[in-house]
Amino acid sequence: MSPQQMCESFDVVIVGGGVIGSSIAYFLTASSDFTGRVLVVEKDPRYVACSTTLSVGGIRQQFSTAENIRMSMFSAEFLRNVDEHLGVDDHGVDVSFVEAGYLFLATEKGWSTLQSNHRRQRDLGADVALLSLKQLTHRFPWLHVDDLAGGSLGLSGEGWIDPHALLHGFRRKAEQLGAKYVHDEVIGIDRAASKINSVRLAGGQRVACHALVNAAGPHATEIASMVGVDLPVRPRKRQVFVIACREPLPHCPMVIDPTGLYFRPEGEHYVCGIAPPTDEDPDTLDDTVDTDLFEQRLWPMLAHRAEAFASSRCINAWAGHYAVNTFDQNAILGFHPDVENLALANGFSGHGLQQSPAVGRAISELITFGEYRSLDLSRLSFDRFARNRPIRERNVV
Numbered sequence: 001m002s003p004q005q006m007c008e009s010f011d012v013v014i015v016g017g018g019v020i021g022s023s024i025a026y027f028l029t030a031s032s033d034f035t036g037r038v039l040v041v042e043k044d045p046r047y048v049a050c051s052t053t054l055s056v057g058g059i060r061q062q063f064s065t066a067e068n069i070r071m072s073m074f075s076a077e078f079l080r081n082v083d084e085h086l087g088v089d090d091h092g093v094d095v096s097f098v099e100a101g102y103l104f105l106a107t108e109k110g111w112s113t114l115q116s117n118h119r120r121q122r123d124l125g126a127d128v129a130l131l132s133l134k135q136l137t138h139r140f141p142w143l144h145v146d147d148l149a150g151g152s153l154g155l156s157g158e159g160w161i162d163p164h165a166l167l168h169g170f171r172r173k174a175e176q177l178g179a180k181y182v183h184d185e186v187i188g189i190d191r192a193a194s195k196i197n198s199v200r201l202a203g204g205q206r207v208a209c210h211a212l213v214n215a216a217g218p219h220a221t222e223i224a225s226m227v228g229v230d231l232p233v234r235p236r237k238r239q240v241f242v243i244a245c246r247e248p249l250p251h252c253p254m255v256i257d258p259t260g261l262y263f264r265p266e267g268e269h270y271v272c273g274i275a276p277p278t279d280e281d282p283d284t285l286d287d288t289v290d291t292d293l294f295e296q297r298l299w300p301m302l303a304h305r306a307e308a309f310a311s312s313r314c315i316n317a318w319a320g321h322y323a324v325n326t327f328d329q330n331a332i333l334g335f336h337p338d339v340e341n342l343a344l345a346n347g348f349s350g351h352g353l354q355q356s357p358a359v360g361r362a363i364s365e366l367i368t369f370g371e372y373r374s375l376d377l378s379r380l381s382f383d384r385f386a387r388n389r390p391i392r393e394r395n396v397v
């Protein structure tokens with residue numbers, strides 16, 4: 001018999017109180033149809049190492065799959081009215097949503113893909129516009145366009161937010177509505193046949209649950225393996241550099257260069273980064289910053305796209321981790337087919353912050369009603385691996 005004490009019982013235990021776990025906790029406790037008790041177990045309550053607080057806060061609708069476009073459209077609406085949803089008493093939530101848009105740039109080679117993504121986004125109601133070189137130069141005179149064929153700009157509902165503020169907004173509201181957060185680490189899960197009965201915590205407690213949600217971000221695979229589930233989710237390092245640039249770039253959106261480089265304003269400075277090539281992107285939780293990446297790769301690319309960056313300098317940098325779904329770089333959502341009370345909210349591959357409101361709503365519907373009610377996300381279930389049906393997202397940044 002285990003020496004651990006069975007202490008309490010909860011209807012739903014959520015492993016991980018980052019933006020995804022906290023959004024699920026919020027949507028469950030805010031629903032009048034859900035009457036259960038919710039526990040969120042978070043091992044890092046200051047959120048020093050989680051993906052959410054290390055992200056660059058981008059919000060966009062310019063995806064290639066219908067589910068991602070629709071999730072982000074809901075999120076944009078949610079963020080515009082965030083005070084209504086997450087305000088506590090007289091205290092609002094300032095997520096600092098800067099709706100400056102995403103600008104995806106394409107060379108001749110990528111232009112037809114950009115156009116077909118654009119048609120799909122427009123068909124689903126996203127407020128995006130294709131811009132010719134002339135239009136690009138008119139709007140953004142600082143942009144070097146000679147090697148481009150055009151761009152796609154989000155006119156509304158896109159930009160960036162303060163990730164800390166959204167996470168703490170979800171958490172504060174969920175706690176006010178009755179969710180309990182505990183500072184501890186899930187170190188084991190007890191499963192009998194196809195059901196999870198309880199989780200074991202590093203602090204010595206055993207907590208019984210009716211449903212368990214895996215919202216452990218880059219650690220999702222460790223949690224899944226505790227019940228014998230193999231998730232194709234791996235932690236991959238992503239670095240962010242803060243740069244000072246003497247000349248401002250007026251109306252600068254989040255620019256996504258055809259090379260994979262991105263940059264956007266952050267107050268009076270800029271942030272930028274790039275995903276490494278696939279063969280230089282190992283599974284790792286290492287978080288050291290490689291300053292050569294900025295000096296040798298990013299800086300020349302930045303200076304090529306906007307001359308003002310030629311005299312920029314890096315003033316800060318950090319590294320965080322994407323939870324990459326190596327199968328198709330899309331979220332894995334819903335109950336596991338063999339562990340019937342294990343709900344997955346994993347593998348966001350760099351777009352989980354912006355999907356968090358839609359994911360919170362979706363998982364809370366699944367737990368409460370046994371089905372999606374607002375937006376059908378069943379194509380993103382774990383089943384697609386066994387059926388070998390990838391849902392490839394072409395716009396991964």
Ligand SMILES: Cc1cc2nc3c(=O)[nH]c(=O)nc-3n(C[C@H](O)[C@H](O)[C@H](O)COP(=O)(O)OP(=O)(O)OC[C@H]3O[C@@H](n4cnc5c(N)ncnc54)[C@H](O)[C@@H]3O)c2cc1C
Nearest residue numbers: 016018019020043051052055058186217320321352353354
């Ligand atoms: C550099 C960078 C830039 C990004 N930019 C964007 C962007 O522009 N837009 C966007 O939408 N997304 C972006 N992302 C991705 C986004 O940050 C993530 O998809 C999102 O934050 C995932 O949230 P999460 O709650 O699943 O994970 P996390 O925020 O990592 O939260 C998981 C939590 O689980 C806890 N945990 C793990 N294991 C245990 C355990 N055993 N017991 C208890 N607690 C545990 C961790 O401590 C952590 O707090 C970026 C990510 C990075 C790294």
